[in-house]
Amino acid sequence: MDLLLIKEGFPLLTFLILLPLAGGLVLLFCQGEAFARMWTLIITGLTALVSISLLTGFNTGSAKYQFAEAYDWIPRFHINYIVGVDGISILLVILTTFLMPFCVLASWKYIKTRVTAFMFCLLIMETSMIGVFVALDFVLFYVFWEFMLIPMYLLIAVWGGPRKAYASIKFFLYTLAGSVLLLVAIIALYLKSGSFFIPAMMWQEYSLTFQVLVFLAFFLAFAIKVPMFPFHTWLPAAHVEAPTAGSVILASVLLKMGTYGLLRFCLPITPDATMLLATPILWLSIAGILYGGFTALAQQDMKKLIAYSSVGHMGFVTLGIFVLNSRGLEGALLQMINHGVTTGALFLCVGMIYERTHSRELALATGLGKYMPWFVTFLAVFSLSSFGFPGTNSFIGEFLILAGTFEHNTILALAAIPGAVLAAAYMLRMLQKIVWGGTANPDQSYLSDLTIREIVVLAPFLFFVFWIGLGPQPFIDLMHTSVSQLLAQLHTWQQHHQIAVVLWP
Amino acid sequence: MVILPELVLLTGALAFFMVSLGKTPDRNVVKSIALFFGSATFIATCLSFQSQATLFYGVYAIDAYSQMFKVLIGFSLVLLLIAGQNLKGIDDSVRPEYYLFLLLSVLGLMMLVSSVELLTIFISLELSSFALYLLVPMRDDRTGCRVQMEAGIKYILFGVMATGFMLYGMSYLFGLTGTTYLKDIIIFLAKGHLQPAIVVAVVMVLGGFFYKLAVFPMHFWVPDIYQGASNETTAFIATIPKFGAVALLIRFLTLPTGQSPFLIELLVVIAVCSMFYGNLSALVQKDIKRMLGFSGIAHGGFVILGLVTLKGEGFGLAIYYIAGYVLMNLACFLVISNVSKAGENLQVEDFNGLHQRQPVLAFILTVGLFALAGIPPFVGFMAKFMVLASALRADHLLVVCLAAINTAIAIYYYLSVVKAVYTSNPGERPLVTVSPTIQAAGVLLVVVIILMGALPARFIDFAGTVVQTIL
Numbered sequence: 018m019d020l021l022l023i024k025e026g027f028p029l030l031t032f033l034i035l036l037p038l039a040g041g042l043v044l045l046f047c048q049g050e051a052f053a054r055m056w057t058l059i060i061t062g063l064t065a066l067v068s069i070s071l072l073t074g075f076n077t078g079s080a081k082y083q084f085a086e087a088y089d090w091i092p093r094f095h096i097n098y099i100v101g102v103d104g105i106s107i108l109l110v111i112l113t114t115f116l117m118p119f120c121v122l123a124s125w126k127y128i129k130t131r132v133t134a135f136m137f138c139l140l141i142m143e144t145s146m147i148g149v150f151v152a153l154d155f156v157l158f159y160v161f162w163e164f165m166l167i168p169m170y171l172l173i174a175v176w177g178g179p180r181k182a183y184a185s186i187k188f189f190l191y192t193l194a195g196s197v198l199l200l201v202a203i204i205a206l207y208l209k210s211g212s213f214f215i216p217a218m219m220w221q222e223y224s225l226t227f228q229v230l231v232f233l234a235f236f237l238a239f240a241i242k243v244p245m246f247p248f249h250t251w252l253p254a255a256h257v258e259a260p261t262a263g264s265v266i267l268a269s270v271l272l273k274m275g276t277y278g279l280l281r282f283c284l285p286i287t288p289d290a291t292m293l294l295a296t297p298i299l300w301l302s303i304a305g306i307l308y309g310g311f312t313a314l315a316q317q318d319m320k321k322l323i324a325y326s327s328v329g330h331m332g333f334v335t336l337g338i339f340v341l342n343s344r345g346l347e348g349a350l351l352q353m354i355n356h357g358v359t360t361g362a363l364f365l366c367v368g369m370i371y372e373r374t375h376s377r378e379l380a381l382a383t384g385l386g387k388y389m390p391w392f393v394t395f396l397a398v399f400s401l402s403s404f405g406f407p408g409t410n411s412f413i414g415e416f417l418i419l420a421g422t423f424e425h426n427t428i429l430a431l432a433a434i435p436g437a438v439l440a441a442a443y444m445l446r447m448l449q450k451i452v453w454g455g456t457a458n459p460d461q462s463y464l465s466d467l468t469i470r471e472i473v474v475l476a477p478f479l480f481f482v483f484w485i486g487l488g489p490q491p492f493i494d495l496m497h498t499s500v501s502q503l504l505a506q507l508h509t510w511q512q513h514h515q516i517a518v519v520l521w522p
Numbered sequence: 523m524v525i526l527p528e529l530v531l532l533t534g535a536l537a538f539f540m541v542s543l544g545k546t547p548d549r550n551v552v553k554s555i556a557l558f559f560g561s562a563t564f565i566a567t568c569l570s571f572q573s574q575a576t577l578f579y580g581v582y583a584i585d586a587y588s589q590m591f592k593v594l595i596g597f598s599l600v601l602l603l604i605a606g607q608n609l610k611g612i613d614d615s616v617r618p619e620y621y622l623f624l625l626l627s628v629l630g631l632m633m634l635v636s637s638v639e640l641l642t643i644f645i646s647l648e649l650s651s652f653a654l655y656l657l658v659p660m661r662d663d664r665t666g667c668r669v670q671m672e673a674g675i676k677y678i679l680f681g682v683m684a685t686g687f688m689l690y691g692m693s694y695l696f697g698l699t700g701t702t703y704l705k706d707i708i709i710f711l712a713k714g715h716l717q718p719a720i721v722v723a724v725v726m727v728l729g730g731f732f733y734k735l736a737v738f739p740m741h742f743w744v745p746d747i748y749q750g751a752s753n754e755t756t757a758f759i760a761t762i763p764k765f766g767a768v769a770l771l772i773r774f775l776t777l778p779t780g781q782s783p784f785l786i787e788l789l790v791v792i793a794v795c796s797m798f799y800g801n802l803s804a805l806v807q808k809d810i811k812r813m814l815g816f817s818g819i820a821h822g823g824f825v826i827l828g829l830v831t832l833k834g835e836g837f838g839l840a841i842y843y844i845a846g847y848v849l850m851n852l853a854c855f856l857v858i859s860n861v862s863k864a865g866e867n868l869q870v871e872d873f874n875g876l877h878q879r880q881p882v883l884a885f886i887l888t889v890g891l892f893a894l895a896g897i898p899p900f901v902g903f904m905a906k907f908m909v910l911a912s913a914l915r916a917d918h919l920l921v922v923c924l925a926a927i928n929t930a931i932a933i934y935y936y937l938s939v940v941k942a943v944y945t946s947n948p949g950e951r952p953l954v955t956v957s958p959t960i961q962a963a964g965v966l967l968v969v970v971i972i973l974m975g976a977l978p979a980r981f982i983d984f985a986g987t988v989v990q991t992i993l
Contacts, residue, residue, distance in 0.1 A: 091979040093986070094911065156907070160898035167892055170937075174945045175877070182945040186937055193897075194930040201926050204911045205919075 020216045021085035021101055021153075022076075028086050029070065030100045030151050033114065034144055036064050041140035050132040054125060057136040061117035061143065068114040075107055077494050080502035082153060082216070090157070095212045099153040104499030105280060105350065106150045108492065112357045113146045113270050115477075120262040122474045123365050127261055127372055128176060135176055138168040139262065146270050150277065155203045155213045159196075162274070166192055169263070169271065177258040184251075184258035191251040195241035202234035206286065219285035220506060225293070232290035235283050236298075242275030245298075245335060246305035249328045256324035257377070261368030264320065268327055268364055269357035276334045276353055280346070284338075284503060288510045295339045302339065303432045305332030310439025314446065319367045319377050322447055323360060326403060329436055330356045330411075336433060337418035340425035341507065346500045347493055348417025354492065355410040355485060359402045362478035366396050369471055370451075373464050379447065383454025384461055391467045393452045395475045400448045402482045404440035410485035524573040524584045526566040527592050531629040534559030535622050542618035549614055553607050556621045560603040563628070567596035580703060581639035586988045590841075591635040591769045598762050598848050599628055604963040605856035611752025611865030613662045620660050624758065627653035631766040640692045640702040643770065647688075647730070650766065651681055654759065661752040664866060673750020680743040684733035691726025694719060708777060716780035724779050725788065731774070734767035736815075737822035738795040745803075748815035753862050756811050757855035760818055761848045768825060768844045772837045775829060776993055782832055789830045790921050796823030797928040804935045810858060810868045813935055814851065817894060820932060821847050827925060828909040831916045834993055838986030839908045845981070846893075846901035846974055853890030853967040857883045860956045870939055875948025883954060884943045886964035893971050895936040896929050901975040908982065 024030075040060035044053055075083060082101030090098045102110055120139060128135045145168070148161030166189055174185035203213070209227070210218045223231070241248040252272075256264050283291050309329030316322035334356070337349030369392065370382050386393045402409035405416075415437060422430035467475070485492060537555060541547060571593055575584040612620050630650025637643040659674035696702055698719055699710040711720065733740040748756050779785060800820030807813035825847070828840035860883060861876065862868055877884035893900035906929065914922045974981060 089979075090977075091982070093979065093983055094908065159907075160903070163903065164898045167897060170940075171944065174941065177945075182941050185945070186934075186941060189937055190930075190934060193933050197926040197930045198923065200907065200910065201914070201919075201922055204907075204914045204922070207911065208915055 020081055021087065022079065022081045022083045024084045024086060029067070030084050030102065031086055033064060033068055034148050034151070036060060036067070037140040037143040041137045044133055044137045044140065048133055053133040053136045054121070057140060058118060058121045060140060061121055064143065065114045065118055068111055071102065071107060072111065075495065078498060080104065080498045085153070096156045097154050097214065098157060099214060100151040101153050102151055104496040106277065107495055108350070108354050109150045109273055109277060110147055112354055113143065113150065116265065116269050116357065116361060117143050119365070119474050119477065120265050122470060123265065123368055124260065124262040125470060127368060131175065138171050142168040142172070142266060149274055153215050155206070155215055158215070159200060159203060163196060169267070172263040173255060173259045176260040176263070181258045184254040187251045188255040191241055191248070196238040198234040199238040202231045206231060220288070220510065223287070225289050228287040228290035229293065232283055232287040232294060235278065235287070239275040239278035242278070243272060243331050243335060244275065244328065246301050246308055246328070246332070249305065252328065253321050253324040257318060257320045261364060264364040265361045269361035272327060272331055273353045273357060276331065276338060276349065279335065279338055284507065288507055292511065295341060298339050299336060299429055302332045302336040303429065305329065306336070306433055306436035307439070310436050310443065313443040314439065317379050319370070319379055319382065319447065320364070322443060323363050323367065326440065326443065327356070327360055329440060330360070332436065333415055333418050333433070337421055340421045341504070342421050342424055343501060343504055344417050344424060345421025346504065347496060348414050348421055350496050350500065351485070351489065351492060352411065352414030352418060355414045358478055358481045359399055359411060362399045362475060363403060365474060366392070366399060369467065379450055381459055383450045384458030385464065386452035388461050388464045389466045391472065395479065396451060397448060398479055398482060400444045402486070404444045405437060408486050410482050412486060413489045524570055524575040525577070526570045527563055527596060528629060528632050530559065530562045530566045531625050531632065534563070535625040535629065538618045538622035538625065542622060546615050546618070549617060552617045552621065557603055557607065559625060560600045564596035564600045567592040581642040582636050583638045584636060585991060587992045588636040590985070590988050591765050592632050594845055595628065595631055595762055595765050598852060601852050601963055601967060602757060602761065604959055605852060606754030606757055606859045607960070608859070609754055610859070610862060611661045611754065616660050620657065623653040623656045627657070628762065631763060634766040635769040638704045640695065644689065644692065648685065650763065651685070654763070655681060657755045657758070658747060658751045661755065662865070669750045673747045677743055677747045681733065684730050684740055687726045688730025691723045691729070694723030694726070698723065704773065711778045718781070720779045721781045721784060724774060724777055727774050728771060731767045731771045732792070734763050735771065735822045735825065736819055737792055737826055738799050738819065741796065741799070741819045744815040744819060745812045748811045749809055749867060752865055753811070753855065753859045757852065757859060760814065760855065761851050764844050764848060768840055771829060772840065772989065773992065775832060786830050786832060789826050790918060793823040793826040793830065794921055794924050796820060796826065797925060801928050801931045805931070807935070808869050810870055810939065814854060817932065818851070820928060824906060824909055824925065827913050827921065830918065831912055834990045835986055836912045837989040838982060839905070839912055841985040841989065842978065842982050843905040843909055846905045849967055849971055849974070850890050850893040850902055853886050853964060853971065854894070856960065856964050856967065857887040857890070860960055861954050870942050871946070872951070873939060873942040874946035874951060876943040878948050879951060880954035880956065882961050882964065883956060886968055887943060888940055889968045889971060891936040891940055893975070895933045899972060899976045901971050904975045904978045
């Protein structure tokens with residue numbers, strides 16, 4: 018247990034997990050829509066505030082798991098309640114806690130029916146999302162990972178669009194089918210290592226066959242969640258039908274769980290298999306980038322467009338992870354945050370149009386610039402950020418990833434470049450249509466510009482777009498020690514085990 | 523007072539016998555008597571929980587093992603009686619008889635878990651089964667084509683066949699060992715008087731309990747009986763008798779046959795076949811009770827998977843699994859019995875928009891179904907996870923993978939009900955009103971389902987230790 022920096026005194030992480038849950042339980046007993054909105058805003062805001070103390074107390078010089086807590090849960094099976102954060106997970110936790118208040122605000126007017134139940138779902142969703150990122154026991158992780166499907170399913174199925182039944186079932190089936198073999202892999206790892214403690218499973222001498230099988234089980238679960246290229250088909254459906262808050266959570270946090278899983282589990286637990294299978298996965302990422310870009314270019318539905326752009330962006334993230342060098346990994350982690358900020362904001366923007374026009378059709382939202390100047394200003398910045406314009410956050414992330422890719426393999430990097438161009442093409446196309454449109458714009462004069470509430474929702478996203486874009490060093494500092502420790506261990510491992518490398522020259 | 527629960531049940535049955543002789547009383551009176559005896563039984567099981575005794579020349583053992591099952595049976599009985607208190611599908615005139623046979627059947631099960639001698643086992647099992655056979659055709663004849671009679675006949679024919687197998691196996695056991703006492707049989711076999719015929723005998727006896735548990739290949743009765751019996755009767759068939767089946771399966775699997783590799787292989791095949799048969803058939807069902815019937819076959823497969831290790835730990839997990847399964851099923855049937863307007867069968871689309879018609883029931887049903895599907899943090903997940911872990915520890919990798927894949931198959935049909943509840947338009951379907959007690963019972967079930975799933979350590983430890991006492 019020397020990997021853990023046990024937190025004495027106040028159990029901060031447990032508090033972060035339980036606070037939204039407790040808030041949700043209160044909602045079960047108190048009806049009343051106004052109260053539910055206010056209460057959820059207070060709870061999520063409080064969670065966000067408390068999570069700041071994670072940042073202030075975090076020791077960036079240590080690669081250990083900090084704020085750790087360990088309690089017995091099911092001693093007979095060596096299952097414990099162990100939580101902790103390190104440089105890989107801390108930003109994702111913060112992203113989650115900070116995103117939730119804005120999801121609540123974004124649903125303030127959008128959700129008109131069954132408000133209490135909606136807020137209840139949001140709160141237990143937050144509990145399980147934080148739980149996934151901080152869990153250091155594999156069973157605990159799996160419990161949060163699977164449980165999350167229920168509130169997310171309900172968010173889409175109850176408050177979703179016209180094809181909600183189809184989209185929600187597809188989402189549930191895909192994700193669940195992906196993770197059943199993960200469960201088998203977890204048990205197999207437990208039988209080899211004797212505990213469910215995740216760090217204890219890392220860097221162990223497993224046979225190559227075992228590693229490959231475990232890796233494939235991991236990969237299936239996480240690749241569906243990311244989603245990587247051939248497994249992405251649930252994403253556009255789910256995004257399009259989900260309510261705004263659901264889309265934001267889905268894009269900003271849920272997709273990150275897949276890449277977080279790849280980074281947290283695949284690399285350290287099955288290093289040989291990772292090196293063996295990295296090349297095909299890299300090419301799948303390229304396929305995702307290009308496929309996502311081309312498909313996004315053809316969309317008429319704004320949410321679908323952004324959903325396919327997510328496929329492309331997440332392709333960059335997996336690309337960064339599997340080039341297995343420090344630039345790539347840090348870029349990937351940063352890009353996970355960037356994508357959370359930018360795509361979340363874009364979905365919020367689309368949600369704001371939808372609240373006014375009741376349509377997500379691009380053709381019906383043309384020529385807004387004249388009537389909604391504030392709105393298009395925000396939209397323009399987020400669109401620029403989305404295709405990695407210099408000065409915005411995604412530029413840093415994509416730049417690092419591409420730099421890492423060039424270091425790894427030039428052909429691969431050259432293959433990824435068109436993705437960046439495509440991103441500019443589909444984003445500018447959308448922006449052009451929304452701001453100016455053409456001669457046949459529908460009458461938009463009835464539209465009102467953003468309200469104060471909506472500006473409050475979007476402004477922090479804008480702030481982070483520029484902060485990460487202009488001064489990313491504090492963010493990179495947070496993750497640097499953990500990432501370099503991971504890579505150092507990987508390289509030591511590699512030197513001892515040359516077998517894998519020989520097979521894929 | 524070591525057999526207090528049995529005595530309470532017997533008194534209850536006799537009371538209903540007396541009631542049934544006179545003029546049919548008001549339905550509320552009948553209901554109250556039933557609830558009184560149900561609660562009294564549960565209290566009695568709790569009171570006699572610590573008892574230890576061997577009665578009737580050693581054929582009847584009161585030990586930690588039997589008392590644990592009795593508490594589980596008593597608890598489920600109370601919830602079952604509360605959930606199905608309206609008995610919508612049963613005519614007023616036969617309700618006293620209905621409760622008479624229901625209590626007799628439970629009595630049979632209580633005796634079954636205490637029986638440690640072949641003839642006692644047989645008598646208890648028949649007491650429980652024949653009472654149950656009679657409950658099925660007691661449904662009122664709403665369709666005019668007497669499906670409940672058909673179901674009753676099928677049930678009894680299949681049941682008698684299974685009993686025949688079991689008796690034949692018992693006769694082998696007696697013939698080979700010269701005794702009907704389980705503990706003497708164990709001693710005799712442990713001395714090394716092993717013959718292949720022992721395996722034949724044990725497998726035949728197990729067959730009788732496979733029938734009760736409804737696993738492949740003794741599952742053929744399930745769909746028709748589930749559909750033909752009234753909702754409340756099906757709720758009973760689908761839940762409490764499974765305790766007896768698992769209790770006795772464990773007792774017989776502890777017999778040293780000398781051929782455990784063969785037994786393990788057999789159990790593995792049964793488990794896998796049950797899961798695939800149950801889940802694949804459930805996918806296409808429209809009738810909710812048929813669907814739950816097939817899902818029960820699949821869950822039976824998981825219970826068998828817990829037994830394949832033939833070790834105390836696996837047996838403990840099987841008990842945990844079946845306890846969880848019964849609770850989840852009770853939650854579902856509580857909703858089914860109360861959504862059904864006049865006791866008719868429900869199709870999946872009859873649940874359309876239930877969350878608008880009755881949000882509490884919708885919530886209970888959703889929890890029950892997600893738990894059956896094995897989503898954390900409910901008991902269904904923990905039980906499934908533990909069973910898979912113990913099977914993988916015993917090196918059944920392929921089976922564990924197949925079982926995991928089955929989880930993914932199963933989610934579809936559970937979700938299709940949840941989908942109906944939450945996303946479909948209720949249309950013309952009326953609001954559903956339920957009494958607060960039923961809602962409270964449902965919420966209690968939900969709480970227990972979550973607690974048993976989130977904090978399973980004590981139950982699993984307890985079940986594991988108790989099983990060790992009979993090994």
